[in-house]
Amino acid sequence: MSENRNNIRVVCRFRPQNSREIREGGVPIISYDENGETCRMEGKEFQGNFTFDRIFPPETHQKFFFDESIKPIVDDVIGGYNGTVFAYGQTGSGKTHTMMGDMDNEEFKGLIPRIVEQIFHSIISSPSTMEYTVKVSYMEIYMEKIRDLLNPQNDNLPIHEEKNRGVYVKGLLEVYVSSVQEVYEVMKRGGNARIVAYTNMNAESSRSHSIFVITVNQKNLSDGSVKSGKLSLVDLAGSEKVGKTGASGQTLEEAKKINKSLSALGMVINALTDGKSTHIPYRDSKLTRILQESLGGNSRTTLIINCSPSSFNEAETLGTLRFGMRAKSIKNKARVNAELSPAELKALLKKAKSEAVSFQQYISALEGEVGVWRSGGSVPKEKWASMDKAGSAPAQPPTPTTPANPANPAIEAAKKEMDSRPGTPVPILEKDEREEFLKRENELTDQIAEKETALAAQEKMLSEMKEELGLYKEQEETITKENKQMATELNDLKVQLEKVTYENKEGSITMDSLREANVELSTELDALKKSLSDLRLAQKEGDKEQKKQEKMAAMLAELDPSGVISKKEQQIRDTLHKLETIGGENNTTLTVEELSTLRRELADSKNLVAQHEQTINELHYENEHLTRKRDELEIRLTTLELEYEELLDKTIAEEEANNNIDITETIAELRRANEELQNAINDKETKSEGQKTVAEKEKDMERIRKTMAQQLADFDVMKKALMRDLQNRCEKVVELEISLDETREQYNNVLRNSNNKAQQKKMAFLERNLEQLTNVQKQLVEQNSSLKKEVAIAERKLLARNERIQALEALLQDAQEKLTTQNQKFEAQLQAVRERLEQARSQKSNSLSGLSFGRIAKPLRGGMPVHESNGMDGKIRHK
Ligand SMILES: Nc1ncnc2c1ncn2[C@@H]1O[C@H](COP(=O)(O)OP(=O)(O)OP(=O)(O)O)[C@@H](O)[C@H]1O
Numbered sequence: 001m002s003e004n005r006n007n008i009r010v011v012c013r014f015r016p017q018n019s020r021e022i023r024e025g026g027v028p029i030i031s032y033d034e035n036g037e038t039c040r041m042e043g044k045e046f047q048g049n050f051t052f053d054r055i056f057p058p059e060t061h062q063k064f065f066f067d068e069s070i071k072p073i074v075d076d077v078i079g080g081y082n083g084t085v086f087a088y089g090q091t092g093s094g095k096t097h098t099m100m101g102d103m104d105n106e107e108f109k110g111l112i113p114r115i116v117e118q119i120f121h122s123i124i125s126s127p128s129t130m131e132y133t134v135k136v137s138y139m140e141i142y143m144e145k146i147r148d149l150l151n152p153q154n155d156n157l158p159i160h161e162e163k164n165r166g167v168y169v170k171g172l173l174e175v176y177v178s179s180v181q182e183v184y185e186v187m188k189r190g191g192n193a194r195i196v197a198y199t200n201m202n203a204e205s206s207r208s209h210s211i212f213v214i215t216v217n218q219k220n221l222s223d224g225s226v227k228s229g230k231l232s233l234v235d236l237a238g239s240e241k242v243g244k245t246g247a248s249g250q251t252l253e254e255a256k257k258i259n260k261s262l263s264a265l266g267m268v269i270n271a272l273t274d275g276k277s278t279h280i281p282y283r284d285s286k287l288t289r290i291l292q293e294s295l296g297g298n299s300r301t302t303l304i305i306n307c308s309p310s311s312f313n314e315a316e317t318l319g320t321l322r323f324g325m326r327a328k329s330i331k332n333k334a335r336v337n338a339e340l341s342p343a344e345l346k347a348l349l350k351k352a353k354s355e356a357v358s359f360q361q362y363i364s365a366l367e368g369e370v371g372v373w374r375s376g377g378s379v380p381k382e383k384w385a386s387m388d389k390a391g392s393a394p395a396q397p398p399t400p401t402t403p404a405n406p407a408n409p410a411i412e413a414a415k416k417e418m419d420s421r422p423g424t425p426v427p428i429l430e431k432d433e434r435e436e437f438l439k440r441e442n443e444l445t446d447q448i449a450e451k452e453t454a455l456a457a458q459e460k461m462l463s464e465m466k467e468e469l470g471l472y473k474e475q476e477e478t479i480t481k482e483n484k485q486m487a488t489e490l491n492d493l494k495v496q497l498e499k500v501t502y503e504n505k506e507g508s509i510t511m512d513s514l515r516e517a518n519v520e521l522s523t524e525l526d527a528l529k530k531s532l533s534d535l536r537l538a539q540k541e542g543d544k545e546q547k548k549q550e551k552m553a554a555m556l557a558e559l560d561p562s563g564v565i566s567k568k569e570q571q572i573r574d575t576l577h578k579l580e581t582i583g584g585e586n587n588t589t590l591t592v593e594e595l596s597t598l599r600r601e602l603a604d605s606k607n608l609v610a611q612h613e614q615t616i617n618e619l620h621y622e623n624e625h626l627t628r629k630r631d632e633l634e635i636r637l638t639t640l641e642l643e644y645e646e647l648l649d650k651t652i653a654e655e656e657a658n659n660n661i662d663i664t665e666t667i668a669e670l671r672r673a674n675e676e677l678q679n680a681i682n683d684k685e686t687k688s689e690g691q692k693t694v695a696e697k698e699k700d701m702e703r704i705r706k707t708m709a710q711q712l713a714d715f716d717v718m719k720k721a722l723m724r725d726l727q728n729r730c731e732k733v734v735e736l737e738i739s740l741d742e743t744r745e746q747y748n749n750v751l752r753n754s755n756n757k758a759q760q761k762k763m764a765f766l767e768r769n770l771e772q773l774t775n776v777q778k779q780l781v782e783q784n785s786s787l788k789k790e791v792a793i794a795e796r797k798l799l800a801r802n803e804r805i806q807a808l809e810a811l812l813q814d815a816q817e818k819l820t821t822q823n824q825k826f827e828a829q830l831q832a833v834r835e836r837l838e839q840a841r842s843q844k845s846n847s848l849s850g851l852s853f854g855r856i857a858k859p860l861r862g863g864m865p866v867h868e869s870n871g872m873d874g875k876i877r878h879k
Pocket of ligand 1 (some may be wrong): 014015016018058089090091092093094095096097098236237238306
């Protein structure tokens with residue numbers, strides 16, 4: 001292998017100007033030489049050329065870039081070399097595009113998919129005597145911690161170094177794969193776990209350094225020899241300037257850490273290339289420690305520097321190009337990682353055996369020489385024992401004058417090994433010491449990792465608690481605010497409640513007063529109604545009386561239209577007067593003429609009585625007629641007015657009974673009187689016919705006169721009774737008629753027909769009053785009902801408010817209880833945190849004082865162990 005192959009190969013790839021650069025007025029400042037190795041920068045700050053192993057301009061396709069820059073490294077890996085490809089450049093310069101690209105797109109897939117394809121292609125193309133196993137691992141270094149992307153919960157893996165194995169990440173999951181597709185799946189799985197963030201320069205900026213490792217082990221089945229090649233594909237985080245990326249907060253912290261590891265990378269490259277450094281600071285960062293073998297060690301390394309061609313990023317591009325220029329001169333010492341075949345081992349054994357014989361001879365020669373010197377002799381210098389002589393000739397005792405100062409080959413070998421890595425900070429140690437040192441270093445690294453993990457867990461817990469605390473505080477503030485609001489609301493409600501209660505009381509008072517006023521008005525109204533009804537009654541009575549009189553007159557006029565009864569009554573009275581006169585005039589004896597006159601008059605009287613009888617009959621008839629009419633009216637009235645009906649029924653029934661008795665009795669009496677009168681007349685006629693004496697005649701006359709007077713008085717009484725009866729009946733009839741009329745006619749008509757103006761006036765006044773009072777009463781009733789409604793509404797509102805207040809009070813209480821609980825919880829958590837912090841501090845001080853280490857849990861190692869495959873065979877035997 002030429003020396004060139006041991007140098008780090010640096011290729012430079014420019015991407016096209018991006019939209020931001022164009023927007024910011026950036027212009028391309030890079031021109032490209034046709035030889036594909038040189039480019040020229042024409043910037044404001046710098047103008048000059050850069051030469052690399054290859055330079056790829058912006059329009060370079062992914063395939064071309066792979067074929068021209070990286071493809072040979074696949075053959076190296078298959079050949080048993082370690083290889084490294086890493087991409088360096090500012091954020092957004094195209095590192096991920098170059099390394100990974102779009103693996104599902106044939107045109108845009110990047111180097112890693114193409115390398116994988118190429119490896120599997122080479123395996124398939126290799127001789128059938130070769131057996132391969134391929135395993136992959138994927139990790140990222142984020143914030144100076146190694147995270148397993150295939151098992152992301154392992155986020156702080158330690159780096160170990162062993163003499164035989166070199167530098168490796170302990171606990172990293174390695175997955176055996178047997179096809180390109182399986183590798184793709186693994187890559188996608190790991191890619192999804194990568195930490196990316198938005199920056200001004202790149203919407204999906206990698207915030208970590210990712211390292212994808214493919215290890216190809218191969219066994220030559222024909223001679224038993226084995227080889228292994230390990231290819232590390234590194235996509236570095238952006239070497240950005242903080243200001244330009246707009247990094248802040250966590251991103252700023254990231255940027256600082258990223259810059260730290262990148263500057264450590266720069267320092268390693270400087271130390272490796274300045275030609276004078278004896279110490280290479282690999283251990284200054286995780287990145288450089290992992291890449292230790294790739295930079296100046298057992299690896300064939302290609303560095304891809306990704307650049308922007310734009311004037312907008314001149315400074316960053318210049319930095320990247322200079323970084324590439326420095327790296328160019330790093331020299332590696334790549335060797336094949338092979339184990340010897342049995343034949344080779346046999347040869348080696350043979351050689352070792354002959355060497356052992358030589359040593360034995362040398363030792364014997366030395367012993368001989370020592371013996372000579374001890375016995376006081378001397379050995380000439382040319383005869384001194386030496387290895388050369390021991391290997392070729394039998395051992396001769398050395399010349400005693402020559403000092404025995406042979407070099408210890410083991411120490412020499414160790415020294416040589418150490419010297420071969422002049423930059424390693426490990427002091428030059430004896431072989432055993434170095435092993436001890438590495439062992440101790442590994443232990444300490446483990447412990448550091450454990451402590452870091454524990455610390456990170458504690459920090460995480462602390463930040464979570466802080467967050468929780470913040471949340472509690474926020475909650476507390478919110479609750480306090482709510483409480484305040486509630487209190488205000490509660491006060492408002494209380495005020496409203498008081499107002500409503502007051503209004504309610506006022507309403508009740510108003511209601512009471514209105515009720516009282518209503519009662520008073522009702523009483524007044526009742527009194528007015530009563531007086532009105534009294535007045536009406538009085539008016540009615542007056543009307544009745546008037547009507548009655550009128551009716552009576554009319555009826556009497558009807559009964560005796562020609563005044564016959566009165567005349568006849570007068571005649572009777574006259575006759576009686578005559579009789580009295582006759583009786584009174586000197587008690588003289590009546591002449592025949594006088595008697596005949598008396599007879600005539602008597603006849604007239606008889607007629608008169610007959611007429612009276614007829615009249616009485618007529619009256620009786622009329623009475624019956626009226627009774628019938630009254631009955632009819634009563635029936636009609638019954639239907640019209642219940643109260644009247646009952647009253648009238650009673651009255652009329654009573655009257656009817658009395659009247660019937662009276663009339664019957666009166667008639668009977670009249671008949672009796674008539675009979676007696678008839679008898680008396682008959683007696684008189686008989687006596688006169690039998691020539692009675694004057695005294696007898698006088699006595700008879702006196703008797704007749706008395707009888708007549710009696711009869712007349714009786715008649716008079718009877719007449720009066722009749723008249724009274726008639727009058728009563730007429731009154732009743734009139735009353736009935738009036739009642740009937742009243743019932744028939746409307747009340748207003750009665751009022752209109754009323755003749756009494758004063759009464760009318762009073763009635764009208766009272767009516768108005770009544771109307772007003774009715775209106776007032778109506779209003780009061782309305783007010784009353786509306787007040788009742790308002791009171792009901794107010795009561796409902798009050799009830800609702802009371803409920804709301806109760807609910808709010810319950811909520812308030814609930815919130816206060818919650819707050820208290822949360823406060824208690826928070827206090828407890830705070831106390832726990834304090835205790836833990838205290839514990840951590842004491843542990844730290846203990847460890848610092850060298851007393852003892854605190855008990856920190858080992859990091860979890862989930863997923864499959866390193867030696868396990870993911871269920872895939874992983875072995876590929878070419879047939
Ligand atoms: N050679 C190129 N041709 C076309 N587009 C490119 C090229 N290089 C990069 N890009 C585009 O530029 C953008 C940024 O690229 P990329 O993400 O690869 O940058 P990066 O260097 O990985 O950034 P970071 O360090 O922030 O992760 C992407 O959209 C990518 O597609």
